[in-house]
Amino acid sequence: MRTHSHTPRMPLFWWLRRASYLRYMLRELTCVPIAAWIVVATAGLVDLVRGPAAWQGFLHGMASPAGFTFQLIVLIAGVYHAVTWFALAPRTMPLNLGGRQVPGSWIQGAHYALLLAILVAVFVLVEI
Amino acid sequence: MTMSNKPVIWLPFAAGGMVAALVLPALMLIVLLSTAGGMHPPGLEHATLLGFLHNPVAAAVLFLVLTLPLWHAAHRLRMTLQDLGVRTSASRRVVVWLCYGGAAAINVVLIWALASAVLVHA
Numbered sequence: 001m002r003t004h005s006h007t008p009r010m011p012l013f014w015w016l017r018r019a020s021y022l023r024y025m026l027r028e029l030t031c032v033p034i035a036a037w038i039v040v041a042t043a044g045l046v047d048l049v050r051g052p053a054a055w056q057g058f059l060h061g062m063a064s065p066a067g068f069t070f071q072l073i074v075l076i077a078g079v080y081h082a083v084t085w086f087a088l089a090p091r092t093m094p095l096n097l098g099g100r101q102v103p104g105s106w107i108q109g110a111h112y113a114l115l116l117a118i119l120v121a122v123f124v125l126v127e128i
Numbered sequence: 129m130t131m132s133n134k135p136v137i138w139l140p141f142a143a144g145g146m147v148a149a150l151v152l153p154a155l156m157l158i159v160l161l162s163t164a165g166g167m168h169p170p171g172l173e174h175a176t177l178l179g180f181l182h183n184p185v186a187a188a189v190l191f192l193v194l195t196l197p198l199w200h201a202a203h204r205l206r207m208t209l210q211d212l213g214v215r216t217s218a219s220r221r222v223v224v225w226l227c228y229g230g231a232a233a234i235n236v237v238l239i240w241a242l243a244s245a246v247l248v249h250a
Contacts, residue, residue: 012213028208034148035201035231037156038194042234045241048181049248052174059172062163071160078156082149092142115150122154126162126171 027084033077040070086111137203144200151193181245191242195235202231 015025044062047054061067089111090104161167170176181187206227214223 007215010213015211025208025211028204028211031201031204031208034152034197035205037152038198038201039234041155041159041194042238042241045181045245046237048174048178049241049244055174055177059163062159063166068160068164071156071164075153075156075160078148078153081145082153085145085149111150115153118151119154119157122151122158126158126169 027080030077030081030084033074034081036070037074037078082115086115140196140199141203144196144198144203147193148197148200152197155193178245178248181242182248184246187242187246191238194238198231198234202227 015021040062044055044058047058062071086108090107093107095102095107158169158172162169162172171180181190206223209223209227210220214220
C-alpha cells in the first residue's frame with residue numbers, strides 16, 4: 001500500500017476571501033509594525049547612550065514626516081493588537097471565582113482598566 | 129514522558145503579547161506626542177532619561193517591556209508566514225532563522241545599549 005503525505009494547497013490570497021479571514025490576517029500582521037517600532041526604539045536607546053546630539057537626531061528623525069507616518073501606523077497596529085488581544089482574553093484566560101465563571105466582559109474590562117492605568121503611569125513618569 | 133519545547137516558546141509568546149497590548153501603546157503614544165506631536169516632556173530629556181536608565185531595575189523593566197513583545201512578534205511572524213504559504217521544511221527553516229535570529233540580533237543591541245546606560249556614568 002502506498003501512503004501519501006497530505007500537502008494542503010492554499011491559494012496565496014486565501015485571506016482575502018472573507019472579512020473574518022482578513023481581520024485575522026491584519027491581527028497577525030500587527031506584529032510587523034510592532035517589531036519595527038521595537039527595532040527603532042532600540043536604535044533610539046543606542047543614540048541615547050551615544051550622547052545628547054545623537055539623541056536629538058533620533059527625536060528629530062521621529063518628528064519628520066516619515067517618522068510621524070511610521071509612528072502613526074505603529075500606534076494603530078499597537079492599539080489593534082491590544083483590542084484583539086483583550087477580546088480573546090476571556091477565552092485564553094477564563095477565570096473561576098468561588099465556583100462561578102467570571103463574565104468575559106469583566107475580564108476584558110480589567111484589561112482595559114490596566115491599559116489605562118499604565119498609560120497614566122507612563123505619562124506621570126515623563127511628567128506630561 | 130516526552131519533553132516538549134512548546135512551553136519554552138509559548139510562555140514568552142503569551143507574556144510578550146500581553147506586554148505588547150498593555151504597555152507598548154502607552155510608550156508608542158508618548159514617543160509620538162513627544163516628537164511629531166511637539167510636546168517636550170522633561171522625562172525624555174537626554175540627561176533625565178539616561179539617568180533614569182542608570183537604575184538597573186528601570187533598565188531591566190524596559191528590557192523586558194521591549195524584548196518580550198519582540199519575541200512575540202518573531203514567533204507570530206513565523207506562524208503567519210506559514211499561513212501565507214511557507215510550507216516546505218527548507219523554507220520553514222529559513223523563516224525560523226530569520227525571525228528568531230533577527231530577534232536575537234536586536235536583543236544583543238538592546239542589551240548592549242541598556243547595559244551601557246546602567247554602567248556609564250551619567
